[in-house]
Amino acid sequence: MLAPIAHVLPLTTIRRERLLPVPGRVVxxxxxxxxxxxxxxEANFGQEHVLLDIASGLGVSEEQADALMHxxxxxxxxxxxxxxxxxxxxxxxxxxxxxxxxxxVGSGQILMEVGEGTYELRAGLPxxxxxxxxxxxxxxxxxxxLIEGVWGNGRVDVGLMFPVLSAPDDPxxxxxxxxxxxxxVLLCGTCxxxxxxRAANELPVRGLILGSIxxxxxxxxxxxxxxxxxIDGFVQQAMNSAAYRLLTTNSKREVTVNGEPYNRxxxxxxxVIIPLPVSQEPPVPGEAKAFAPGQQVRLxxxxxxxxxxxxxxxxxxxxxxxxGLRLPAGEVRLEGGEQVAVPLVNLEVLG
Amino acid sequence: xxxxxxxxxSLLAVDVGTATTRATLFDVxxxxxxxxxxxxxxxxxxxxxxxxxxxxxQAIESLQAVTGRTFLDADLRLIIPSQDGTGVDTxxxxxxxxxxxxxxxxxxxxxxSFESAQRLARTTYxxxxxxxxxxxxxxxxxxxxxxxxxxxDLILIAGGTxxxxxxxxxxxxxxxxxxxYLLPTDERPALLFVGNQxxxxxxxxxxxxxxxxxxxxxxLRPTLEIEDLLPAQRSLADLYARIRRNQxxxxxxxxAWAGGNLLPTAYAQGRIIRFLSQVYDTRxxxxxxxxxxxxxxxxxxxxxxxTLGVYPQFGLGExxxxxxxxxxxxxxxxxxxxxIPAEVVRDYLYQKSLYPTSIPATTEDLTLxxxxxxxxxxxxxxxxxxxxxxxxxxxxxxxxxxxxxxLAGGSVITHAPKLGQSLMILLDAIQPVGVTTLILDQNNLxxxxxxxxxxxxILPIQVLESGAFLGLATVVAPVASVxxxxxxxxxxxxxxxxxxxxxxxxQGALETLPLPSGxxxxxxxxxxxxxxxxxxPGRGGSLTVSGTALGVVIDARGRPLRLPAxxxxxxxxxxxxxxxxxx
Numbered sequence: 001m002l003a004p005i006a007h008v009l010p011l012t013t014i015r016r017e018r019l020l021p022v023p024g025r026v027v028x029x030x031x032x033x034x035x036x037x038x039x040x041x042e043a044n045f046g047q048e049h050v051l052l053d054i055a056s057g058l059g060v061s062e063e064q065a066d067a068l069m070h071x072x073x074x075x076x077x078x079x080x081x082x083x084x085x086x087x088x089x090x091x092x093x094x095x096x097x098x099x100x101x102x103x104x105v106g107s108g109q110i111l112m113e114v115g116e117g118t119y120e121l122r123a124g125l126p127x128x129x130x131x132x133x134x135x136x137x138x139x140x141x142x143x144x145x146l147i148e149g150v151w152g153n154g155r156v157d158v159g160l161m162f163p164v165l166s167a168p169d170d171p172x173x174x175x176x177x178x179x180x181x182x183x184x185v186l187l188c189g190t191c192x193x194x195x196x197x198r199a200a201n202e203l204p205v206r207g208l209i210l211g212s213i214x215x216x217x218x219x220x221x222x223x224x225x226x227x228x229x230x231i232d233g234f235v236q237q238a239m240n241s242a243a244y245r246l247l248t249t250n251s252k253r254e255v256t257v258n259g260e261p262y263n264r265x266x267x268x269x270x271x272v273i274i275p276l277p278v279s280q281e282p283p284v285p286g287e288a289k290a291f292a293p294g295q296q297v298r299l300x301x302x303x304x305x306x307x308x309x310x311x312x313x314x315x316x317x318x319x320x321x322x323x324g325l326r327l328p329a330g331e332v333r334l335e336g337g338e339q340v341a342v343p344l345v346n347l348e349v350l351g
Numbered sequence: 352x353x354x355x356x357x358x359x360x361s362l363l364a365v366d367v368g369t370a371t372t373r374a375t376l377f378d379v380x381x382x383x384x385x386x387x388x389x390x391x392x393x394x395x396x397x398x399x400x401x402x403x404x405x406x407x408x409q410a411i412e413s414l415q416a417v418t419g420r421t422f423l424d425a426d427l428r429l430i431i432p433s434q435d436g437t438g439v440d441t442x443x444x445x446x447x448x449x450x451x452x453x454x455x456x457x458x459x460x461x462x463x464s465f466e467s468a469q470r471l472a473r474t475t476y477x478x479x480x481x482x483x484x485x486x487x488x489x490x491x492x493x494x495x496x497x498x499x500x501x502x503x504d505l506i507l508i509a510g511g512t513x514x515x516x517x518x519x520x521x522x523x524x525x526x527x528x529x530x531x532y533l534l535p536t537d538e539r540p541a542l543l544f545v546g547n548q549x550x551x552x553x554x555x556x557x558x559x560x561x562x563x564x565x566x567x568x569x570x571l572r573p574t575l576e577i578e579d580l581l582p583a584q585r586s587l588a589d590l591y592a593r594i595r596r597n598q599x600x601x602x603x604x605x606x607a608w609a610g611g612n613l614l615p616t617a618y619a620q621g622r623i624i625r626f627l628s629q630v631y632d633t634r635x636x637x638x639x640x641x642x643x644x645x646x647x648x649x650x651x652x653x654x655x656x657x658t659l660g661v662y663p664q665f666g667l668g669e670x671x672x673x674x675x676x677x678x679x680x681x682x683x684x685x686x687x688x689x690x691i692p693a694e695v696v697r698d699y700l701y702q703k704s705l706y707p708t709s710i711p712a713t714t715e716d717l718t719l720x721x722x723x724x725x726x727x728x729x730x731x732x733x734x735x736x737x738x739x740x741x742x743x744x745x746x747x748x749x750x751x752x753x754x755x756x757x758l759a760g761g762s763v764i765t766h767a768p769k770l771g772q773s774l775m776i777l778l779d780a781i782q783p784v785g786v787t788t789l790i791l792d793q794n795n796l797x798x799x800x801x802x803x804x805x806x807x808x809i810l811p812i813q814v815l816e817s818g819a820f821l822g823l824a825t826v827v828a829p830v831a832s833v834x835x836x837x838x839x840x841x842x843x844x845x846x847x848x849x850x851x852x853x854x855x856x857x858q859g860a861l862e863t864l865p866l867p868s869g870x871x872x873x874x875x876x877x878x879x880x881x882x883x884x885x886x887x888p889g890r891g892g893s894l895t896v897s898g899t900a901l902g903v904v905i906d907a908r909g910r911p912l913r914l915p916a917x918x919x920x921x922x923x924x925x926x927x928x929x930x931x932x933x934x
Binding site: 001002005022023048049050051103104107109111150151214215216218233234235236262263264265266267287300301302303305321322323324325326327342343345346348 | 370392393395396397398399400401405406409449450490491492495496499525529532533535598599669694697698699700701702703705706707708709710711712713714715716717766768769
């Protein structure tokens with residue numbers, strides 16, 4: 001059976017595409033070293049559109065209106081500029097209500113893009129530009145540790161990581177946060193306290209990495225200004241030991257916290273990247289694997305949610321679970337030494 | 352059926368679901384089409400594969416292992432037609448994997464084309480993200496901005512009667528066209544036009560280059576009085592397959608194997624339910640339900656008139672994180688016979704949405720999953736019931752109409768550890784009235800039969816009558832306005848050997864009369880206190896019933912089912928009912 005993989009890797013080669021939402025200009029070159037905050041591409045695009053009904057504005061037919069227009073697709077127009085006019089005894093004209101760019105002309109109408117702003121795409125991680133994607137962005141490659149999560153709030157930032165936990169199930173509480181943590185990325189086991197999320201927002205912090213979070217806090221987690229990455233899920237549980245060990249051994253290093261929302265189909269996941277020096281480029285993370293003995297696995301549902309173990313064997317046929325369901329299962333030795341049978345569909349390979 | 356009417360074509364049907372891909376073989380056995388075996392594998396539509404091909408290959412290989420037959424050649428291509436005992440003669444495929452198709456619905460009048468277009472959108476795995484109509488007070492540019500922001504997969508346009516006025520539809524088409532034009536070429540949506548056919552050539556000419564895929568279907572509302580969803584459903588089903596071809600790897604090849612006969616799973620389910628209601632011509636409706644990871648599907652047909660509703664928001668997979676937008680935690684908790692804190696239920700919904708293919712391994716999680724199945728099925732039926740045919744007749748306004756039979760799919764129901772659990776999910780969620788038969792589709796055959804119906808009309812009938820489905824129970828649900836504890840029904844079951852079983856059932860009770868599969872008996876029903884079992888208030892009747900796994904179940908718990916507010920009392924009652932049916 002094919003196994004889903006969550007990457008918890010101490011040293012790997014991480015390649016990430018960074019793309020503009022609309023076509024624009026790429027401002028980096030191949031081989032260029034970039035910092036996370038560096039702009040790699042930018043695009044100008046209007047936030048909204050204005051449709052001008054020239055035909056009715058001039059009191060003519062659509063065909064006549066098309067002939068009376070003074071602008072073409074692609075033209076920039078200023079606020080108040082005449083965009084179409086009818087001469088003669090009954091002179092009339094139509095002016096642009098705002099400055100912007102003409103994006104379509106025809107059928108007696110002009111469509112303008114207005115409220116133009118510049119969108120700056122930042123690298124988001126420190127690395128080297130290894131591929132340019134014309135008009136859209138670039139691929140950036142970095143070597144280091146990679147810890148993939150399961151939930152992110154869509155924000156990205158970089159900072160020094162400070163653990164605010166002494167055990168993987170330590171909760172984040174507001175009282176633990178003081179001004180010394182300002183500007184850092186916090187690492188903690190679990191969070192069931194809205195005040196703690198707010199306190200982190202007020203400091204402010206540059207990111208928050210949690211093993212688990214109460215699902216009731218998700219609306220607030222979406223509102224905070226810092227990136228938040230949840231490693232294991234929503235069942236109140238300790239952070240999985242593999243991620244905990246890797247993150248705590250890298251404390252006080254600079255980390256990128258990328259709260260990219262999890263998308264099963266595209267493969268996008270929230271992640272924590274810790275850039276590390278290497279003498280030789282390490283392998284890229286493995287992707288598709290079948291379940292096999294010896295794999296390190298994470299258990300995703302009760303009664304062992306969040307626990308890590310070693311897959312000892314794939315059990316033949318179907319295995320009866322305590323609730324009566326009979327499923328393909330594997331025998332897993334948990335870190336405490338306990339051996340349990342777990343449905344294969346409730347396992348995720350760490351690697 | 353004489354053997355001569357049966358061709359010797361074998362059929363391999365593949366269904367690609369969110370969690371599981373199944374390959375099912377039908378072949379002629381002793382002159383009749385039979386379900387032979389099925390193989391299954393995990394679906395590989397999601398990352399890292401992003402290609403359904405691997406899961407399809409593994410499911411077919413699993414089927415090869417079970418049957419000892421070979422369907423794939425050395426290059427892993429399907430051998431079709433069969434040669435020297437290898438391969439198959441015909442192939443059909445159904446698909447429900449993939450995220451819900453984000454859809455913008457465009458119509459004119461709110462209670463005419465707009466409503467019909469919404470109903471059409473509900474017949475496939477879509478999520479309506481925007482609606483644009485004539486009564487929309489926004490400016491056209493605001494509508495354009497909304498489409499650009501949402502980046503829909505599909506725009507579904509209805510409006511105008513055939514030969515009627517075209518101005519309003521043209522205006523809306525212009526707005527949609529501008530939005531499509533402004534989207535990058537590789538991000539343009541598919542478009543289905545099912546409005547005034549006078550405009551069809553114009554739409555075809557204007558939108559060909561502005562969409563990723565264009566389809567012109569027949570008008571949903573050819574006249575103001577007539578709604579004709581069926582041909583448009585087929586157009587939408589085809590367009591759905593085309594959208595998935597662009598989104599998910601391997602779908603193109605699967606469609607090629609199927610010779611273009613790649614259908615949305617729900618569409619195939621709907622087709623077989625409609626087909627059955629035409630073939631069996633019962634006075635009651637036929638109901639097919641499927642509680643899956645990608646969606647809950649309701650297919651109800653009354654005399655060939657099908658209502659198909661697909662509800663991704665009520666699926667037991669990724670959709671669970673949004674479920675609380677449609678229902679309350681209390682409404683889920685009411686179905687639990689155990690004390691599980693509300694916050695644990697909420698966390699479970701979110702955790703399960705992260706791992707939609709996971710399966711509960713503890714009793715608490717299983718109980719919770721079954722409670723969720725009840726609630727999502729309730730919600731889907733309630734939503735779908737509004738669209739049921741006017742031919743649908745029932746006993747209690749707002750409740751399920753008469754159905755016979757009810758076919759149930761979805762592994763949470765069909766693979767519950769005990770059949771009593773399957774029964775209670777269905778009884779609690781559907782709350783059938785009168786007399787009906789509950790049937791489980793344990794091998795997920797309905798979509799395959801729906802897809803096959805197009806290729807071979809005899810096959811579905813013969814397979815349905817072959818015992819490939821599990822008869823779960825014959826249910827008698829009297830409706831009475833009496834206090835709990837008042838006798839409402841006397842039931843007598845007269846077996847073929849002359850033995851009898853009798854019961855007097857009181858309001859609030861759930862009772863069973865054993866009648867094993869393979870047997871039949873005469874069931875005499877005598878309602879008391881003007882209770883109605885479908886023959887009219889206080890009127891009795893007699894009917895022959897076939898044996899099922901749980902026999903005859905008399906559900907006199909009342910319609911609608913009212914559960915006690917007191918937790919302890921409710922828990923006790925839920926457990927008692929489950930024990931009564933052997934759960």
